[in-house]
Amino acid sequence: MHVLMDIQVSPGGVGTSVSPYIAECQRIFEAAGLTYQLHGYGTNVEGEWDDVLAAVKRCHERLHDMGAVRISSYLKLGTRVDREQSLQDKIDSVRDKI
Amino acid sequence: MHVLMDIQVSPGGVGTSVSPYIAECQRIFEAAGLTYQLHGYGTNVEGEWDDVLAAVKRCHERLHDMGAVRISSYLKLGTRVDREQSLQDKIDSVRDKI
């Protein structure tokens, strides 16, 4: 099952500079061989369900190791069975109509 | 790793009556032995990370089987390493201060 995900990871108890934690998650997506794209309020990720969700778990584990006392992640998970669609397809489909 | 989750499952291409799909996910959480509580805009679930996320996957698979062409799920995932806290603890902690 292919999944399109949007994820924002919010580490708590680490002060207001969270970018090193976000960067670490980008490295985890990269190491997992996933397609991903950082935006201003999260990261788009796509791949097989098990691979994508395993990366989310590694991200929580790794950020706790880095000192985050509490972590909240905000995920959108999109699956569909009618046809294949990438995150770029979704963007192109909207842009075609503007 | 213990996780507190909030999940809203939104099946698409099924008309505007989505409650049978939401009900099916409740049954999946029940069958998985998870602690869960339906509210007006989603469901709170708590348990071990792997059990909780496996239930989310089953929910997507099952709803596609029921005819949902596309599904979007909206998840909040909270983990912490400083102390144990249940969803009820969080509610009690706010209510004590009102």
Add this chain to the structure above:
Amino acid sequence: MHVLMDIQVSPGGVGTSVSPYIAECQRIFEAAGLTYQLHGYGTNVEGEWDDVLAAVKRCHERLHDMGAVRISSYLKLGTRVDREQSLQDKIDSVRDKI
């Protein structure tokens, strides 16, 4: 325009005890005369669009006054034109099918 909202307010730069901030938002919803219900990962709120969104703004303003350096809020906003539906209706509709 009537709206059903779910909101989770996450104040940053205030340590890990956020319940006094959440409690303050409950008071703001109460003072605004809105229907609201705290759950384990946010609060359901319903009312007229302008009243509900004005309360969200007051909540951000007030929490900054209380010392929150940064605030992220996570909102779901549901509107419909086919029929009236309360948050309790949504819960009942699912429970009827379990």
Add this chain to the structure above:
Amino acid sequence: MHVLMDIQVSPGGVGTSVSPYIAECQRIFEAAGLTYQLHGYGTNVEGEWDDVLAAVKRCHERLHDMGAVRISSYLKLGTRVDREQSLQDKIDSVRDKI
């Protein structure tokens, strides 16, 4: 009060092709003079709180006019009082650390 927003608008009861609706919201952000950037699972928007939230309301109103029977929007709203930060600043801050 300046706000960084992420918004995903999900119209219901319109079949599975939602891109014309998303495109209409882009036009509303453009007409409102807001800074915005479409991504694969939503749109980043920034501006003054009242301007940004007024655009969200117009988006719901307009999509109902276009035939969407029900609409759910998923918003993240970020405000901070310590310093100014744009959505691009957030992206740059993470990229510097990868």
